[in-house]
Amino acid sequence: MLDISETAMYPALKRLQKSHLLATYDLPCQGRNRRYYRLTDEGRHALHAYVIEWERFKHNMDEILEGTNHDSSAIL
Numbered sequence: 038m039l040d041i042s043e044t045a046m047y048p049a050l051k052r053l054q055k056s057h058l059l060a061t062y063d064l065p066c067q068g069r070n071r072r073y074y075r076l077t078d079e080g081r082h083a084l085h086a087y088v089i090e091w092e093r094f095k096h097n098m099d100e101i102l103e104g105t106n107h108d109s110s111a112i113l
Contacts, residue, residue, distance in 0.1 A: 050074060058083050 053059040058080035063070040076084065 053080070 050059060054061060054074075057077055059074050060077050061072055061074055063072050065071070
């Protein structure tokens with residue numbers, strides 16, 4: 038779905054980890070450690086807030102693009 042390079046993904050994962058939104062753990066796999074990420078409770082709350090914000094933004098943009106929003110003050 039998205040073409041994201043490792044050079045972009047790992048710094049983003051590190052920032053999320055520093056913000057306590059992700060936690061990591063390592064497990065051995067074929068003689069090497071493999072790192073896994075999981076959302077923390079704080080990360081789940083942040084994700085929920087981002088989804089609500091995105092849905093509100095998308096709804097407003099859909100109204101603008103469809104021409105159904107007649108009150109420009111209601112956009113924000």
